[in-house]
Amino acid sequence: MIDDGWVPDRMCVTVDLVIFTILDGALSALIVERGIPPYAGTWALPGGFVGRHEPLEDAARRELREETGLGAEELHLEQLGAFGDPERDPRDRVVTVAYLALAPDLPLPTAGTDARAARWMAIDSIVSGQLALAFDHRKILRHGLDRARSKLEYTSLASAFCGKEFTITELRNVYEVVWNTKLDPRNFHRKITRAPGFLEPTGRRTTRDGGRPAELYRRGDASLLHPPMLMPTGS
Amino acid sequence: MIDDGWVPDRMCVTVDLVIFTILDGALSALIVERGIPPYAGTWALPGGFVGRHEPLEDAARRELREETGLGAEELHLEQLGAFGDPERDPRDRVVTVAYLALAPDLPLPTAGTDARAARWMAIDSIVSGQLALAFDHRKILRHGLDRARSKLEYTSLASAFCGKEFTITELRNVYEVVWNTKLDPRNFHRKITRAPGFLEPTGRRTTRDGGRPAELYRRGDASLLHPPMLMPTGS
DNA sequence: AGACCTAATCGTCAGGTTGACATGAAGACT
């Protein structure tokens, strides 16, 4: 397939980022307003072209920095997969590699070089179609949401939404917001404190949630959650 | 990033396939002997370039057909993700999208157009490094293995290794081979028969495994396994 | 200060699930 003069097609490769955080009790995604065609003026996931000699994940971090001003060094990026529908970009064939990250509260994004603006947006508005995103970015975001939901089940990833130190209630709020359910505070407390390696007590306390002071915890060193925290079923 | 004359880099995109089956009690992967440089004469995962207007999954099925002669129509392909290390192809920048599939017994592969030969190979020889694969294909296979292992836990995918009709013992063998563990036949039987939608009784029986005749089952319509079948822990 | 509010933590208890192991059942082989 090479010696007979046939030459493989070349195409553009991009990275796109699904960055979630929790803002005012709503699961929100980072989006940017596109400053250039196609879809100029439309909101989209942050992302951009991969350089010829650039590793995919490096490109993802670079775009995050360039387009949003977020210091992405400590963010854990997880690859969601490749999206390569031939029709997904009107100009030309573009294959994109999507990444997922969960960010703790508050890093306020600012527009960077290529984007007019950057902001957090509640994902409900996007999933419901109320706010349209460019390209197939709604589909990508939907994938990211599914991935995040299931990762909470069997990994300790939920704490990535929290700050350095957090209470069990704050952690429970993460589950409730991402899963869109209510969880019993007492059963959650029991389960999470018994999971080996999830939490590390700091000895300190806080009253920021009101009521009786709550213990503050740090992330433990376990990345897997065993036994898993199963999402409540309808049945 | 476009109007100022800058043009994005273009690169080659390929698909690679991790196809597992169980052969003589060993988890095995489909590999082909490369007929062209680079790595001519070396074994590799089946795969090839994606056409300019070709969807990624179509390319995967096409390559599977071309290189191995396997009729891939009924195989369920699951995307593993993109692998894009700039050094992974010695000639040029090539980003590959990997797919995973589980095949039932016996489809004997034959060499196709681009490959000199195709065969099943026990994955132990590959993972241990005894048999070297081209490019980063060992890493990709390793990812496929991890994915398959964890998918057995919470999906009904194990039956994809079996024929149309199978016994519970055959299904248990799948778990034992993929997980490389022994499972208690009685507890496994109890759990799998209680999982809603996993099995559908045919009413027929077989004695092909010796001993008392075993009930034959078909795949049920459930794709998720609830509650999950957790891989036994060391602890 | 004392009553009241809020939320965190600790208990209780019934029902389900799991892991370990015993027992009976159905055909093949000698």
Next chain:
DNA sequence: AGTCTTCATGTCAACCTGACGATTAGGTCT
């Protein structure tokens, strides 16, 4: 007929889960 092999069903204690009650430790209001 007896034995062997594997399938199928049963038992039981330990653990986990879901649904709540009860207690505790701070704020806040009067």
